[in-house]
Amino acid sequence: MRVACIGEAMVELSLEGPAADRARLGYAGDVLNTAVYLKRAAPELQVDFVTRLGRDGFSDRMRAFIAGEGVGTGAIETDPDRRPGLYAIETDAEGERSFTYWRDSSAARAMFQTGDGPDFSALEDYDVVYLSGITLAILPKPVRSAFCAWLERRQRDDGGIAFDSNYRPALWPDQETARGAAGRMWKACTIGLPSLDDEMALFGDADEAAAVDRLARYGFTGALKRGARGPVSLGAPDPDDPAYLQMPVAPAPEDFPPARQVVDTTAAGDSFNGGYLGALLTGKSQDEALRAGHAMASRVVGAKGAIIPR
Template identity: 55%
Template sequence: MTRVLCLGEVMVELSLEAADPTRASVGIAGDTYNTAVYLKRSASELEVAYATRLGRDRFSAMIRERLRDEGISDDFVTESDDRLPGLYAISTDAGGERSFHYWRDRSAYRTYFDAPGPDLEAMATFDVIYHSAISIAVLPNEARGRFLDWLANYRADGGCVIFDSNYRPRLWPDAATARDAIERAWRTCDIGLPSLDDEIALYGDENAQAVIDRLHGWGVAGGALKRGAEGPLSLSGATCPDCPPAPRVVDSTAAGDSFNGGYLGARLTGVSEAEALAAGHALASQVVQHRGAILPRGEDT
């Protein structure tokens, strides 16, 4: 059985009601969390675990319960005595435009690699480590460097690293810091899942082929370049299937995260590259036709 460890920040989501902004529904979200959920749903035979840091509060308990409900191990979730999960709120104006408001400066995940830290020897027993640019952006600079060094050693010992760009400018002190850290991550991965818009915004590439050429130069030989409605391109040069756009887009939240889950669920269970690309695109097309990051069970098949 292939064992996959997904690492990152999972947050509490408050979705304010448009008709009455004093009322809100509470949810759970986070880029690598979303991918972990869709990965496990897409390939139940995979062993999927999630690595993060939470508090000892009711919301942290809710996150743990949600992970277990999805069949995802929380063995690598650690707890802080004095910090809580990050929080964000979504508000919608009269025209339907959404705004996001974040409270994550004291997120427990920021201290995940502080002493004594997680059990790195146990983490190294996983076949695959999946993380994103958000996973490393939220970490303090020193912890980020130590984690990337550890990943390089893990990979040298035969582990498979999967990285999703997910560049969010507000999480970085400046673009130069982001470029340096994300380049390190690209150079330490086996399967890359970049988004065209992110790569152009951060590195100034002219087009999709320029992105692919740069990543090949950094040693990224496999994976998929996500292009939204245009459909993905294979980083390995495999022929891409016809990927029609979603008939309607209600909410683009987690489009890339769900693509990753569907693609990896196929890829890690021996399906061909073309079929994996189609599976990722099909799942993302379903997700964008609904509100929210996580579809109710049964609607993602």
């Protein structure tokens, strides 16, 4: 099976503590994080990262890092005039993180753009494409609209689409635009991986039950992430399909034990997505996929940075 993970890769500066004046250099981005953890969870899958980078030293190092994780780089476009974006992470004593970004002119914002208009043909041969709300947010409006239309056609042709809304208000011109794009994708995707806090902030759901009810109506299979409380199963699985075993709406706490320690919550949701997709796309049950995602996220929050050492 071939999986394309479409998004922005950035240079990551991770400060070593609340009062640190030194930082560790890394490479990350929400979809790249998921691609790496998906490949670690399911080495038998072909996982490719789809983005646009420059011809600078940081772009070269990033390509080498991605390839070193076993993630394919053949679909990465090259832009001679742009560079990767940059962000810095600061964490407090409880491991909660805050970010500062420099990404307005990143190469990834020019993905799929040619002199003849948007071109998504490089994605045609993949069994599953994975993207996030951040992927959509960084694209210019005409390209984003064309991409959503391409994904809708893909769904009608029974192509696999996995989506995480990953709502970041600063990337969108307004909430209405973000809500429209996310809603369009929830209707088009076949695997949905929303987070409760993002969905409530974006769609104004009154509570968790309202969010679950709304998401269930879209018809995709997936998981609603709730942090340390564990995920809620979404969708209406076919009881005759062993790949989907429906979980109760309110799983028992012992089903998803919290992380032993929380050092840095960066990429908690992204790593859940990688673990979950790795299990689901290799034929595991929904129950096993939920547990695999939660276990992966629990390990990741116990170390600094978005992509922890293997």
